[in-house]
Amino acid sequence: MDDTPLASFSLTHVHYNADDPISYLCAWLALVPQALCVIYATLIWSSREVEVVLMGLGQFGCEVLNFALKRLIKEQRPPRMNGKGYGMPSSHAQFTAFFSVSLTLFLLLRHTPLPASPSHTPFSIPQRLLLSTVALICAAIVAWSRIYLNYHNPQQVFVGFSAGALSAVVWFAITDYLRRNGWVDWGLDTWAARELRMRDLVVEEDLVAPGWDRWERKRRDKRVGKGQNKASESVKKR
Template identity: 65%
Template sequence: MADTTPLASLSLTHVHYDPNDPLSYFCAWLALVPQGLCVVYATLIWSTREIEILMMFGGQMACEALNFALKRILKEERPKQMHGKGYGMPSSHAQFVAFFSLSLTLFLLFRHVPKKPTPSHTPLSVPARVGLSGLALANAGLVSWSRIYLSYHTPKQVLVGVAAGTFSAVSWFLLTAVVRQIGLLEWILDQYPTRLFRMRDLVVEEDLCQAGWEKWESKRISKYTNGKKHR
């Protein structure tokens, strides 16, 4: 007898769009930005072991939990022309990218205090940090707008999502500032689990590739100097 068990669809990357509309196709790709950012988070946490990035990811997950709760409290349906499932208020995409972009902006403009330039390192300038912040915020705007264009959300649902993401980002930034100020973060970094995974807190004063670059430059210069001596 044939198996008649109904199958479910894993809708993590399942996006409805108009195949005859290039802009709709572009918006469908924008819908994958949160998933892409999660990959970026995981890659950076594993490769750099920076506690600041781990804390930002923790805030991102708390923001997602807030969205999950709000949707089930408000229980507002999506636009009628949308065939998707689940509640629409607030937009999880808009909330996700609002948190990420604003958290990155707050870090670059207020927490990141790079060291003075050295022969082997030129830190990000203030204009560069402002430019990166602008790109992040513009990306958040595009993703949020795409949810309306694809009819996944109403403008109100997107605006509430942006507001919730903004509130979460500011609240988390202030909370982590207090954690740093009272010495709790330093205590956490001294504990066995964090030392086992070699967690560190350097990105607040240097870029992600600084430590490895200085080591490489030192090795390169030493090799060049030794080579000249043996000539």
């Protein structure tokens, strides 16, 4: 038999207390960054929205920063820790903080929805505030879960959350500069962006509005066509 020792692929390998329901829930929360990565990839591929691409690039840069900080600080995880590698700062806290703060800044400062139409009702300010609050609370819960599972101590989680939030603010300022000075429009006019069908609609309308409008027009035209056909048949019978 082959006695070669095997390693564990720890990307989705989470230790938790099987007798503790909260620990079990925290184990699921540990998969939130992976789920968000899938969401990023899905939205980028399906919507081709430059705002989503910019947010994804910022998220990737935040992860690179976390990788560098861990190897610069070299602080160990808590005693009897359940993870490997350095613990300062928490990557889960930093990841979710960047996402939630970026979403909040977009909804409250950048999103300028078009007026309501028969098929589209934009989010109001209270609704956007509620969604932003929910996102921030969820990020805080994921960060807390890392302490509960004993993967990080409170200081590591606090630094990670702070680094993610600060990264989101800095990246938002950078992208705001790129937008105001025409660099985003310039990028959208390049051959590569046009070949990839990149667009910039989500700043003014939600992701489903354009497709929904087209769908409603198609169904309306279809109903009108059926009505005209029935009228023609009725005339012929007479």
